[in-house]
Amino acid sequence: MNPTAAVLVAAREALHTRTPVVLIHLVSARGVDGEEPGLRAWYTDAEGLTGSVHNSKVDAVVAREAASVLVSGHPQMITLGTDGTEATRRDSEYVRVFLDVVVATPRLLIVGAGHIAQPLANISSVLGFETVVVDERADFANRHRFPAADEVFACPIEAFLEDYAIDDRTFVVLVTRAHRFDEAALRLLLGSPAPYIGMIGSRRRVHVVYKTLLGEGFRTDQFERVFAPIGLDIGAKTPAEIALAISAELINVRRHGRGSHLSIGDFRLGQHGGS
């Protein structure tokens, strides 16, 4: 079986489990025979290295590097001599290997299928999030209202969240129709590895939810990771604008942005390296 076909078999597995995979490509080589560029091997935490890049010494180093690429999430190029030691392109013998990490698509779980959820699902889908919507009202949570969503579930929110696997690439937005639903959802989410939990509502509504949960034994510091009220402050008014403000916050968290203007306010010719 050729490496790309074999990797596709592994990819199908990974698709189901949201397992990250490192694809290992030979980019170029010098002084070694018959090494054409192409996909050679892949690496997962569970299986280790499958396939071979060059010889056992090179493969051992590649496997070690692949493990660290899985942790960092950043692809990496390495240049190795045929004995597995670090090399440069000035050496007479080397292989250049690209470790490409393919991680699960970030997912946005929208809890509540009302008037904010609709534009939010559209924007989130365009942004490349796998978009999932849940609401117990079947006349709200349906394909007709959410054509861009990847999955729409019409079932009770608590029951859904108890079952649903929220991983460290699942962003969650709470836009339910009443704070008791937000509260019920938040109760289940506070212990999850979600990188983002946002909750809609006025400061008052948010306080009411926090107060109730504090009374149940949750701690104040557990609310620090919750973005509530939700969204970047861009003066959003309409449902679509609010959805945009929420989306901007998602990107800001995902990409570690600063949420401020990029504008060069005080530009004067000649002072900023401009020609």
Add this chain to the structure above:
Amino acid sequence: MEKYFQQIVAHTERGERVASAVVVSSRGSTPQDVGARMLFFADGTTWGTVGGGCVEADVRAEARRVLADGKGRAISVELVDDVRGEGDVCGGTLEVLLESWDGGGTRAVG
């Protein structure tokens, strides 16, 4: 899960060849991220991006050859400075790796 794989799996399962392109290194003032990815399908449609504009035109032309001969390869793409415009090649250099994906597993290792 990963839409990149989803796309490759869906197309190859229909017996189509897919060409992938990934930016493996960049030098100079390039806005492109190492790891930026694009897929090219037999019907001319694409998924993802390796940076738009001139880069994409170069990569697309190479991807067409990959779709034709099924062979992976690495190419260098010179970037045109986006202020000075065409002709001035001072925006940097990208190295792009192209790969051919075939389903089924009947093809011999190259």
